[in-house]
Amino acid sequence: MLILQFGIPIYIMFRIKKLDIFIAKQFGLLFIGTFFICQFVLMMQFLWRYIDTLVGKGLSMDVLAEFFWYMGLMFVPQALPLAILLSSLITFGNLGESSELTAIKAAGISLMQAFRSLIAISMLICFTSLYFQNTIGPNANKHLMMMLLSMKQKSPELEIPEGIFYDGIPNSNIYVQKKDLNTGKLYGIMIYRMTGSYEDQAIILADSGMLQATAEKKHLLMTLWNGEWFENMQAQELAGNAAVPYRRESFTAKRILLDYDGDFNMNDGSGLSNNAKAKGFAQITHDKDSIKAQYDSIGRVYYNDDMRMVYNIRPVSKKDSMRALTLASTPKYNVDSAFARLSSDAQRSAISYAQQQVRSRTTDLDFKQMMTSDGDRIIRQHEIEWFSKISLALTCLVFFFIGGPLGAIIRKGGLGLPVLISVLVFIVYYILDNTGQTMAKKGMWTLWFGLSLAPTVLIPMAAFFTYKATNDSVVFNVEVYIDLLRRFFGLRVKRHVARKEVIINDPDYASDYHMLMDISNQVTTYSEHHNLKHAPNWIRVFFRYEPDHAIAGIYEQLKNVIEDLSNSRDRTIINHLSAYPIISVKAHTRPFERKWLNIMSAIIVPLGFILYMRMWRYRLRLLRDLRTIKAENDIITERIKAIAQRDGHTL
Numbered sequence: 001m002l003i004l005q006f007g008i009p010i011y012i013m014f015r016i017k018k019l020d021i022f023i024a025k026q027f028g029l030l031f032i033g034t035f036f037i038c039q040f041v042l043m044m045q046f047l048w049r050y051i052d053t054l055v056g057k058g059l060s061m062d063v064l065a066e067f068f069w070y071m072g073l074m075f076v077p078q079a080l081p082l083a084i085l086l087s088s089l090i091t092f093g094n095l096g097e098s099s100e101l102t103a104i105k106a107a108g109i110s111l112m113q114a115f116r117s118l119i120a121i122s123m124l125i126c127f128t129s130l131y132f133q134n135t136i137g138p139n140a141n142k143h144l145m146m147m148l149l150s151m152k153q154k155s156p157e158l159e160i161p162e163g164i165f166y167d168g169i170p171n172s173n174i175y176v177q178k179k180d181l182n183t184g185k186l187y188g189i190m191i192y193r194m195t196g197s198y199e200d201q202a203i204i205l206a207d208s209g210m211l212q213a214t215a216e217k218k219h220l221l222m223t224l225w226n227g228e229w230f231e232n233m234q235a236q237e238l239a240g241n242a243a244v245p246y247r248r249e250s251f252t253a254k255r256i257l258l259d260y261d262g263d264f265n266m267n268d269g270s271g272l273s274n275n276a277k278a279k280g281f282a283q284i285t286h287d288k289d290s291i292k293a294q295y296d297s298i299g300r301v302y303y304n305d306d307m308r309m310v311y312n313i314r315p316v317s318k319k320d321s322m323r324a325l326t327l328a329s330t331p332k333y334n335v336d337s338a339f340a341r342l343s344s345d346a347q348r349s350a351i352s353y354a355q356q357q358v359r360s361r362t363t364d365l366d367f368k369q370m371m372t373s374d375g376d377r378i379i380r381q382h383e384i385e386w387f388s389k390i391s392l393a394l395t396c397l398v399f400f401f402i403g404g405p406l407g408a409i410i411r412k413g414g415l416g417l418p419v420l421i422s423v424l425v426f427i428v429y430y431i432l433d434n435t436g437q438t439m440a441k442k443g444m445w446t447l448w449f450g451l452s453l454a455p456t457v458l459i460p461m462a463a464f465f466t467y468k469a470t471n472d473s474v475v476f477n478v479e480v481y482i483d484l485l486r487r488f489f490g491l492r493v494k495r496h497v498a499r500k501e502v503i504i505n506d507p508d509y510a511s512d513y514h515m516l517m518d519i520s521n522q523v524t525t526y527s528e529h530h531n532l533k534h535a536p537n538w539i540r541v542f543f544r545y546e547p548d549h550a551i552a553g554i555y556e557q558l559k560n561v562i563e564d565l566s567n568s569r570d571r572t573i574i575n576h577l578s579a580y581p582i583i584s585v586k587a588h589t590r591p592f593e594r595k596w597l598n599i600m601s602a603i604i605v606p607l608g609f610i611l612y613m614r615m616w617r618y619r620l621r622l623l624r625d626l627r628t629i630k631a632e633n634d635i636i637t638e639r640i641k642a643i644a645q646r647d648g649h650t651l
Contacts, residue, residue, distance in 0.1 A: 019117075020117035021117075023091070023114060023118060026091050026094070027091045027117075027121065030087035030091055031087040033087075035080070035101075038082075039072060039076070039079040043068070043071055043072060043075055052425055053148060063147075067147050070143045070144040071139045071144055073136060073137065074140045076136075077129045077132055077133050077393070080128075081392070081395040081398075082422065082426050085400070085403040086411055086419065086422040088399075088400050088407060089160045089406055089418040089422060090414070090415070091118075091404075091405065093407040093411060093414070093418055096411025096412070097241075097412055099413050101408060101411070110470065112470060112563070118404060119397075123402040125396050126394060129396055130390065130393040133280075133389040134281050135280060138277065141277045141278045157526075160176050160179070160186070160211070162176055162179055165192075165233075165439040170259050172194075173193075174189070174190075175189070179601065183209075185209070186209050186381055187207065187208050188207070189204075189205070189224065190203070190204070190205055191204040191206075191256075202229065202230065202231040204230075205228050206224035206228075208225050208226070209223055209227075210226075219257050219259060220257070220259075221255060221604065222255065222256045223255050224251070224253070224255075225252065226252060227250075227251060227254070228249065228250050228251070229247075229248070229250075229254070231248075231249075276382045276384070276385035276386075279382075279385070288379055291378055291382070294375070298371060302368050310361075311421065313527050352405075380440065380443065384441060384447065387447070388437065391451060394455075398455070398458050401466050402458070404466075405462075405465035405469030406421060406465055409469050429454055429458060435452060494578070494582075495562075497566050499571065500567065504567075506567060506568075507567045507568050508564060509640050509644060510644075512561050512565055513640045516561060516633045517553055517633070518557070519558055519629065519633060520629075523554065523626045526551070527623070527626060528624065532620065532626075533619075536588075536612070538602075541591070542602035542608065543599065543602070545598065547586075547590070551583070551622070560581065562580060573639055576632050576636055576639075577636075580632055581625040588619045590615075591611040
């Protein structure tokens with residue numbers, strides 16, 4: 001019989017079809033809804049970043065519709081993984097909450113068999129995402145970037161506010177003191193114009209005016225009444241006449257034509273040729289090779305220039321080279337002394353020439369570095385985008401193996417806890433992926449490290465949750481993790497023995513008395529033979545472990561006595577039973593159960609020293625516990641004596 005990877009026979013894999021259809025329907029409806037929700041959230045987050053670009057531009061509805069269309073297409077690959085995560089978590093959470101998942105397992109169907117239909121759907125979504133990013137996504141990204149660039153260059157909708165200078169009109173600043181919304185007239189107008197350079201500036205003052213756009217929406221016609229025109233004349237022919245520094249004109253009515261483009265003109269997108277997000281796999285590979293060839297040729301030109309200009313070594317005869325070596329080896333030759341023999345003018349000239357050469361060389365190297373680093377940045381962007389497309393598609397499958405097992409573990413449907421868990425997982429993924437890509441783009445991290453940061457965390461997480469879900473292990477048991485932390489930091493819980501309301505069997509006081517006396521003797525003997533105050537032996541702790549059977553025996557006997565005396569009706573005994581400490585019988589002997597872990601921790605010096613000091617702490621704590629046990633034994637034995645005398649029994 002053929003067996004697949006998860007131990008599932010092939011005939012079983014293709015036998016159960018109704019269950020696959022049922023789970024696929026549950027998942028499909030949720031996936032469609034969560035996909036549009038995720039799409040809306042991502043679009044709103046993107047829109048919030050560029051809200052200043054859209055507001056106040058007077059964009060028509062067809063332009064806005066086209067903008068939102070391309071924005072929605074661009075975020076489809078990002079919304080798919082999050083939708084799979086949320087929908088798979090809710091699907092199996094609902095199945096677990098309604099006990100349907102329990103019924104499926106009771107029927108002999110494993111969790112991996114229940115997953116198989118959704119695994120196939122997730123793989124199909126992976127390939128769909130990959131195809132989308134290769135064909136539709138780049139075109140949508142390109143059009144969206146072109147529209148954003150065009151919106152930034154578009155003139156804003158004409159709406160001049162009151163009391164502030166308005167710079168929405170090119171080459172002009174307009175101040176309006178008051179506006180009449182009914183008639184459209186403006187009062188208290190001040191216009192500052194700078195059409196060419198600083199010398200062509202003009203200031204216009206008017207009592208009132210009106211602003212209208214021309215029919216073709218390419219200019220603004222401004223009609224002014226009762227005002228003055230001040231214009232600088234320095235850039236004109238009259239600039240040479242000192243008697244006429246500027247022109248002043250008073251007018252009753254005047255019309256000014258201002259440049260204003262109210263239409264939306266699409267940018268040609270020529271400046272987006274290096275945008276890797278607007279390219280598919282084939283184009284990324286082709287453009288990357290072209291860019292490498294281009295910058296390699298630039299590098300060869302720079303190399304040849306430097307070899308010809310900077311590192312060009314003139315041929316020297318053997319006789320001259322020998323003379324230079326002889327002169328350099330003699331202590332009489334000194335460059336500083338040679339410089340000191342020069343005249344002051346010659347020294348200044350030499351220093352100036354040296355500084356000029358250094359500045360020239362530094363500027364040349366900075367320019368070449370800028371050119372080559374720009375090429376490296378563009379190449380890295382193309383490589384990152386190529387791998388990011390594949391990584392984003394595979395994230396769909398990884399998110400399913402996180403969401404599905406988590407839903408089977410928590411067994412909680414609805415939109416409460418699943419949404420919270422999905423958001424937390426997506427935040428972790430977003431931070432890791434964004435950090436890795438940013439550091440890789442800047443060249444601070446290598447490409448493989450930056451791009452593998454998120455998968456390195458998510459894939460083990462998916463494997464862990466899948467393993468726990470298939471084995472019905474508890475993951476979100478808070479007590480387990482609290483116990484691990486308590487053991488790691490060496491914390492203990494206090495023993496609590498409560499008085500029983502109904503007692504069936506009374507304790508055997510005589511037997512308990514003798515056993516407590518024996519325990520006290522064992523504690524005394526152990527304390528005499530083991531000096532717990534001293535530091536433990538390093539070799540015995542890490543390399544030659546010897547189990548401490550004495551403490552284990554003492555504590556086992558003590559637990560039996562406490563269990564029997566917990567049936568006592570005496571309040572004093574019950575209260576003192578709670579004072580007995582809970583002893584960790586192995587913590588003072590070795591750090592770990594396995595010998596090789598102890599040896600490895602000893603080799604790692606900082607870790608070994610920390611564990612060694614921790615062992616010493618446990619030995620001192622054991623010493624205090626033994627003293628407490630002996631003191632409580634004395635109190636309880638005396639109380640047992642008193643009870644025996646009262647009842648007329650002998651011990």
